[in-house]
Amino acid sequence: MPATLNLAASAAVALAGLVHVAIFLMESVFWGRPQVHGRFGVRDGSDAETVRPWAFNQGFYNLLLAVVAFVGVAVGQVDAHTEPSTGAAGVGMALGAVSVMLGAAIVLVLSDRRMGRPAAVQGFFPLLAVVLIFV
Template sequence: MLLILGSVFAGLAALIHVYIFVLESVRWTHPSTRRVFGTTAEAAEVTRPLAFNQGFYNLFLAILAVIGIVIALAGSAGVGIALMLAGTGSMLAAALVLILSDRGKARAAAVQGLFPLIAVVLLVVALI
């Protein structure tokens, strides 16, 4: 049961990180995305290559978590959990870096890190 719940939260974390990928790598200069990140049109244009790259990091973490889910549910729980923990643990670490680097980003860090945190706790307990 804990593996299923951990997989659900890993999947939710992956969905959020795919959404972040879309914002950073596809829609970075759009007005609605600039409002989300609190940046100007000029700053968005200058930082576009950085955001594009950062978005792909988020996508790769989501893919890692999803591959882990598929493998775990296909019967290789240990390998699947390890992959899910690698993905969600990295997502959680990135959220911690965000909040430690800028306390004003607490809401964004919570959105980015809550589901990965829950997934990590559930998956670790499932291993015990």
């Protein structure tokens, strides 16, 4: 594993985090809107209310993943400029976050092939980040 995050990898990790912040907003803040819960395959308003606690929890899971990704980028950048030998801590945090994001995208598409597009949105930047971290 590299000791520091390069700029391209940092950008990909940060973009993956931003996607997951957007998912958090949909699942935890705007879930009650039909156009939002409809994106997740929940068409009926009463069904949306039934699964609201699950969506709310999952939204915070996505937000916390994003936070770890952002902290990993910040630690990786600070360490790269102050103490390069400790930059691996930021790389490890960032890599851990995007690996979980990528794994979740894979599980999503494997569990329901119709979720290919959402899985691609969720997994593109994490996959790019993983590749850029190791290139």
